[in-house]
Amino acid sequence: MENTEVKDNEEFRDKLATVTDEGKRIWIYPKKPKGKFYNARNIVSIILLAILVITPFIKVNGRPFMLFNFLERKFIVFGISFGPHDFFLFVIAMIAVVVSIFLFTVVYGRIFCGWVCPQTIFMEMVFRKIEYWIEGNSSQQRRLDRAPWTSEKIIKKTSKHIIFYSLSFFIANIFLSYIIGMDQLLEIISDPPAEHLAGLTSILIFSGVFYFIFAKFREQVCTMVCPYGRLQGVMLDRDSIVIAYDHLRGEPRGKIKKGQENDLGDCVDCNQCVEVCPTGIDIRNGTQLECVNCTACIDACDTIMTKVNRPKGLIRYASKNEIETKVRKLFTPRSIGYTAVLFLLLSLLTGLLITRSDFELSILRTPGIIFQEQPNNKISNLYDLKIINKTFETLPAKLELQNIEGEIKIIGSDLIIEPQGVEEAKFLVILDKDQIKVMNTQIEIAVTTEDNIIDVIKTSFLGKVSKRGSEK
Numbered sequence: 001m002e003n004t005e006v007k008d009n010e011e012f013r014d015k016l017a018t019v020t021d022e023g024k025r026i027w028i029y030p031k032k033p034k035g036k037f038y039n040a041r042n043i044v045s046i047i048l049l050a051i052l053v054i055t056p057f058i059k060v061n062g063r064p065f066m067l068f069n070f071l072e073r074k075f076i077v078f079g080i081s082f083g084p085h086d087f088f089l090f091v092i093a094m095i096a097v098v099v100s101i102f103l104f105t106v107v108y109g110r111i112f113c114g115w116v117c118p119q120t121i122f123m124e125m126v127f128r129k130i131e132y133w134i135e136g137n138s139s140q141q142r143r144l145d146r147a148p149w150t151s152e153k154i155i156k157k158t159s160k161h162i163i164f165y166s167l168s169f170f171i172a173n174i175f176l177s178y179i180i181g182m183d184q185l186l187e188i189i190s191d192p193p194a195e196h197l198a199g200l201t202s203i204l205i206f207s208g209v210f211y212f213i214f215a216k217f218r219e220q221v222c223t224m225v226c227p228y229g230r231l232q233g234v235m236l237d238r239d240s241i242v243i244a245y246d247h248l249r250g251e252p253r254g255k256i257k258k259g260q261e262n263d264l265g266d267c268v269d270c271n272q273c274v275e276v277c278p279t280g281i282d283i284r285n286g287t288q289l290e291c292v293n294c295t296a297c298i299d300a301c302d303t304i305m306t307k308v309n310r311p312k313g314l315i316r317y318a319s320k321n322e323i324e325t326k327v328r329k330l331f332t333p334r335s336i337g338y339t340a341v342l343f344l345l346l347s348l349l350t351g352l353l354i355t356r357s358d359f360e361l362s363i364l365r366t367p368g369i370i371f372q373e374q375p376n377n378k379i380s381n382l383y384d385l386k387i388i389n390k391t392f393e394t395l396p397a398k399l400e401l402q403n404i405e406g407e408i409k410i411i412g413s414d415l416i417i418e419p420q421g422v423e424e425a426k427f428l429v430i431l432d433k434d435q436i437k438v439m440n441t442q443i444e445i446a447v448t449t450e451d452n453i454i455d456v457i458k459t460s461f462l463g464k465v466s467k468r469g470s471e472k
Contacts, residue, residue, distance in 0.1 A: 035299025172206030
């Protein structure tokens with residue numbers, strides 16, 4: 001009997017809350033949440049949305065502040081240009097992001113999903129609010145969907161989906177501006193459509209995808225597509241802080257009856273935590289894959305607890321061990337380990353960014369060749385030059401001797417360094433034999449572009465010591 005009861009209590013883990021046993025979609029009509037957490041999420045969402053929309057318009061030295069052009073392998077982060085030559089920085093940064101996700105999930109569960117994730121912010125703080133505004137609360141939405149097609153229903157549904165697609169079109173343009181840049185996006189919008197068919201097609205595809213996600217697919221992105229929700233099963237432990245139901249205080253649950261004393265827990269079984277959940281789960285069943293930590297159930301439960309004169313926090317941010325032992329433990333071996341690894345990665349990344357320059361160059365004497373005799377009592381050495389341009393500017397480069405008088409001759413055309421390009425060339429350094437006093441003479445070659453010295457490279461010049469040079 002006991003085993004049957006446990007099995008029944010765990011049946012919720014065998015199926016999705018949004019799918020019937022026959023595999024049909026269950027449409028979720030969550031009640032509009034209200035409370036301190038919802039108000040805080042509103043503020044956070046407004047700030048994040050403002051940053052998202054404003055950032056593409058910000059420029060640094062005529063370049064976008066942020067750019068992620070994967071097609072042309074051009075990246076700008078906080079005004080700093082990155083290209084294929086900085087791939088190792090990208091790898092370190094991605095590893096740091098993954099470790100930080102692990103760290104915050106181990107300690108705070110899916111707090112990212114509820115407060116920062118673009119899917120949650122757009123769905124719950126933008127599209128869902130428009131739906132409440134046009135179609136009413138959850139019960140009114142249900143009645144409208146079940147009602148026959150009247151003029152009122154046609155007007156509401158049509159206006160809602162027009163607004164949804166318009167917003168999706170706007171969001172697609174904003175996201176596309178992070179890929180191709182705001183200037184190019186404005187050209188696509190303002191120029192005749194025939195001149196930018198590929199760009200317009202991309203915008204329409206992006207718009208259609210966003211419209212489908214927010215108008216139709218909705219919470220199933222989190223429960224069926226997003227890998228992060230499935231990863232939490234292996235990242236969470238008993239000390240991870242998640243949105244949790246205090247079963248010790250809440251059970252056994254039951255309705256309050258006036259004039260009757262009972263030994264029930266604080267949960268009055270009002271079902272409000274389920275009514276407001278955007279993924280349709282019952283948080284009282286414990287941590288579940290579908291929970292995105294949106295805090296709607298906390299606000300709903302706190303409101304009911306206030307009405308029945310019982311303490312708030314029956315549903316709250318807490319770990320499983322905290323509920324059972326009343327002790328919150330943030331620093332566990334796993335969290336300390338992730339923190340140490342993250343600190344090392346961030347320190348390494350910071351050091352590499354601080355020491356990073358816009359150019360990398362090397363000058364080496366061509367191997368296998370010692371020196372060449374030149375007319376007019378002169379001698380030369382042949383060198384190989386390699387310059388990596390990490391900027392998005394086309395720059396001319398020049399070579400100059402710094403510590404000795406002589407001549408530099410570029411073999412071939414002038415040095416023109418393409419954006420994010422690599423320029424390789426050979427050149428001769430020609431010196432008078434009278435200046436050669438030792439077999440191995442140290443020389444300094446300055447590489448300049450637009451009158452700015454990129455770097456000064458020290459190298460050796462090999463030559464036969466002349467008699468006059470040795471006498472001096």
